Amino acid sequence: MPKYSIFVIFAFLLVAPVILQSAHATDTWYPGKGLKQGDYYSYNVCFTDWHNCAQLQMNFWVKNETSDGSGWNVVFVAVDGSIVQKGIMTIGKITPDPTSFDPNISDYTAVYRSTVSWLDAFATKNSPKAFDVPAWGRTGSVGGQSVGPVGQDKITVGAGTFNTQVIGWHKGNVDNKIWIDTNIAFPVKAIVFVDVTTGTPPPDYTLELLQSGNSQTEPAFLQVSSTTTAGVNSQCDPLNMEQDSVHNITTTDSSSMIVEYRYSPSNPHNGCPIELRLSFEKNFDQVQKYASTQYDIFTVDDQGVKISSLAQDKGRSSLVAPVGDDDNTFVLKGSTPLSHVVIAVMGTGSEGSLPDTSLAGVVKFDIKTQESFGSTNGTPETPNNVIPEFPLSSLMIMAIVIGLTILFVRMHPSLSNIRL
Secondary structure: HHHHHHHHHHHHHHHEEEEEEHHHHEEEEOOOOOOOOOOOEEEEEEEOOOOOOEEEEEEEEEEEEOOOOOEEEEEEEEOOOOEEEEEEEEEEOOOOOOOOOOHHHHHHHHHHHOOOHHHHHOOOOOOOOOOOOOOOOOOOOOOEEEEEEEEEEEEEEEOEEEEEEEEEEEEOEEEEEEEEEOOOOOOOEEEEOOOOOOOOOOOEEEEEEEEEEEOOOOOOOHOOOOOOOOOOOOOOOOEEEOOOOEEEEEEEEOOOEEEEEEEEEOEOOOOOOEEEEEEEEOOHHHHHHHOEEEEEEEEEEEOOOEEEEEEOOOOOOOOOEEEEEEEEEEEEOOOOEEEEEEEEEEEOOOOOOOOOOHOEEEEEEEEEEEEEOOOOOOOOOOEEEEEOOOOOHHHHHHHHHHHHHHHHHHHOOOOOOOOO
């Protein structure tokens, strides 16, 4: 009998490592793991580079495998307030990042890549990660933080209650967390903050799972049609920052800061939507940005006469980029064949406050513009306001006027309903 006991013990010792290795292998994960035809997901997300973290709903359903078997064709729907855009997005199997997409959903797929599939920067099908290792990698910021498992948590979201593994890191006075159910291909919840050096950082992105499941036919919440912008010609070119945009980096006329801009379409029609993304960066390090930058976007004619002010169109005294980045989509009110754009930086300060004008300055650039649809010359109504050259003294006067107006309204409560 003892000899059999020894045999059993020996056999157990021989097989145990294999069993443990197998168990360990099942406790690994990467974005897209287990994804299959018919799977669907619905999320509420926000992303700081998308209109300063305005809420956005993203829904997608795995329609079928690509012809070469390397990825999935996904029906993708973005519900952006009153705007709905639907199209086909193709994602890979190694990482679920978009490899191609319809032009009308290009900006939304970029948000998907920066939120829902963001963890594929650390874990992929070729390099899945376990939850018993101290770190998966480091964030890409200067002095990046170690990203890795920080515990387990039972959470409830719109899609239900989940037992999750938590991936996280600490920076400053906030904890960044991403909640993962290893049986689901994508995160259940996330709250990730902007990497800033001082103060309480705003969210970089958040997400919450609303629905998930599997259906061999397109789910009802995806059976919608894309909307068009009210009052905008249906022939207008779609916004496509990924494949049809112009990008440049320049310095203000006062050398106060660097302004990085990207706009789409690259050759828009006058009277059609255009998207303009801005970053207000420090001269000595473009990775660092000026928070709470107050500015406006003007278009002027060949003589410098104002055609439009985006802040004025929104009923505001200025636009504000809380973390140094901003994204504006608006109808282009320019001139043909060139629209002259002025980015007037008024200074820094929270919305509604008197800006610090020490960083004030101006950037000017031209956009090649096609004639408006249904117009003979593409030129808007004759303007009657002249944009000054914006020397620092003019910007300081503008800031003082804004500040005095705010002070006057605060001293007279009866006027508090007036929009500046």
